Amino acid sequence: xxxINSEIAQTIRDFGARDYPNETCGAMLGVDGGDGREVRxxxxxxxxxxxxxxxxxxxxxxxxxxxxxxAKQQGLELIGWYHSHPDHPARPSEYDRxxxxxxxxxxxxxxxxxxxxxxxxxxxxxxxxxxQPEDIAWAVPPGAIK
Amino acid sequence: MAVKLEIPTALRxxxxxxxxxxxxxxTVGDALKQLTGTYADLRRHLYTDDGRIRSFVNIYLNDEDIxxxxxxxxxxxxxxxxxxxxxxxxxxxx
Numbered sequence: 001x002x003x004i005n006s007e008i009a010q011t012i013r014d015f016g017a018r019d020y021p022n023e024t025c026g027a028m029l030g031v032d033g034g035d036g037r038e039v040r041x042x043x044x045x046x047x048x049x050x051x052x053x054x055x056x057x058x059x060x061x062x063x064x065x066x067x068x069x070x071a072k073q074q075g076l077e078l079i080g081w082y083h084s085h086p087d088h089p090a091r092p093s094e095y096d097r098x099x100x101x102x103x104x105x106x107x108x109x110x111x112x113x114x115x116x117x118x119x120x121x122x123x124x125x126x127x128x129x130x131x132q133p134e135d136i137a138w139a140v141p142p143g144a145i146k
Numbered sequence: 147m148a149v150k151l152e153i154p155t156a157l158r159x160x161x162x163x164x165x166x167x168x169x170x171x172x173t174v175g176d177a178l179k180q181l182t183g184t185y186a187d188l189r190r191h192l193y194t195d196d197g198r199i200r201s202f203v204n205i206y207l208n209d210e211d212i213x214x215x216x217x218x219x220x221x222x223x224x225x226x227x228x229x230x231x232x233x234x235x236x237x238x239x240x
């Protein structure tokens with residue numbers, strides 16, 4: 001179970017629309033409680049795939065380290081990654097699976113003709129054979145309930 | 147020579163939940179071989195089926211990417227730290 005509040009979810013959608021027709025990407029920082037995890041902040045990153053940014057994204061080892069440092073500074077953990085699928089469903093591709101790491105949550109937002117639509121989350125199985133869907137619990141942002 | 151291996155969060159579940167492990171190893175490849183020999187479930191995440199380090203797995207000896215050293219044959223010395231640092235990739239099927 002991945003908890004995302006509506007403000008953070010909207011920000012991911014906005015990044016997907018902003019970067020359309022290219023893929024957007026970034027890190028999700030939060031807390032991992034074993035049974036579930038919650039996204040508390042985003043750390044947007046530059047898609048380093050200059051050669052094919054419309055259907056690929058890449059986050060370098062240096063960017064990974066920067067995301068880890070940011071998480072540590074905020075007292076959070078690096079719990080996953082978001083990216084967009086321009087004009088493609090919010091389902092992991094075979095390319096996503098081949099390049100995935102276990103444990104992380106992979107959030108995908110579909111962006112159809114520039115408009116963000118579905119958002120899903122996935123985790124790689126321990127044997128690398130498949131991505132498993134991860135339930136998303138939509139929450140309200142902190143302070144939204146007075 | 148005792149070298150320290152840093153395991154990324156994503157792989158700790160396959161390494162007894164440890165953040166670091168130590169081995170006596172003469173090269174980076176030797177240390178990695180001992181790591182995957184001790185924790186066999188790590189192997190599929192670090193290596194392809196034909197035994198090459200996966201493209202999105204970055205191995206650093208201290209602060210140097212071993213691709214710019216002697217790759218897996220890079221010699222180690224006592225007190226060195228080997229880090230496994232992920233890069234992240236993916237994208238829509240087209």
